[in-house]
Amino acid sequence: MFNNQISNKMLKYLIPFFILFSFLSFKIESENDLKCIDFHKGKFYLINKDTNRKYFISRKIDFQSEKTFNLKTGKKFSGIKNYKIKWKNDCEYTLIIDTSKKNIDETDLYINSNGGLNCKIVKIEGNCASVITSFENSTIESKICKYE
Template sequence: MKKLIILSLITVSLSSCEQDLKCADFKNGTFLIPGDSIYPISSNIIRKNGRQVEWEKAGDSTHAIIKYLDDCNWILTYDTELSELDELEQLINNSGGVKVEVLEIKGDTLFYNGVLKNDTLLFEQPGTIIKLK
């Protein structure tokens, strides 16, 4: 009986240590966007106060501005003052940014859908963001 009680206490202790993250927990911190079948290269991200620095390899960073519509929805555009934009980043900015909607959060992972839309284009891309710190 004592073993059963101890085992129950350990199980409750371990399950209460799991992080129950919310959308707001993804506004600031260090994150990873893992590569996928559409874009196989992972990116590291640091977010703070509506700004984001993203890099795939050391010395190759991109700066973005995040306009939060609410905790779970935002629009991402690229900072033209801190980064020289490539063709895709210019298209994103000229289209008003990528609108990101949080679909679900499981543990330390946020699942989202990003939408890029203008007069001639509608592109949707699901993705994940993993909170590291």
């Protein structure tokens, strides 16, 4: 009987503890998951194996700059590309090439004249997001990862 009373008293204290612990564990895990809004600013990298390029991206809420490197040699391609970002919602945005900066060409002007590059974050895992970028009738899916 004495042991049974101790067990009942311990259960009274342990059950709320386990409930609280479970809630806190879930909250901590949820806080570590990135959301679309976490990709609005920061430093990122993107690897495109199809084009053999690696991009380093620095993003503020409405501005993005990119440095592009050859994936195999590590050599930098041309200058920095600068974009204005127009957010449609937390997960969708349009990249418009900033023509006030240097390093623009006819392709850049063509992209802008057709509304820019439409991007949509479709999935987030860890610190990386899968992004579908569309322009005219083509789409490319890439993975952008936040490192800072």
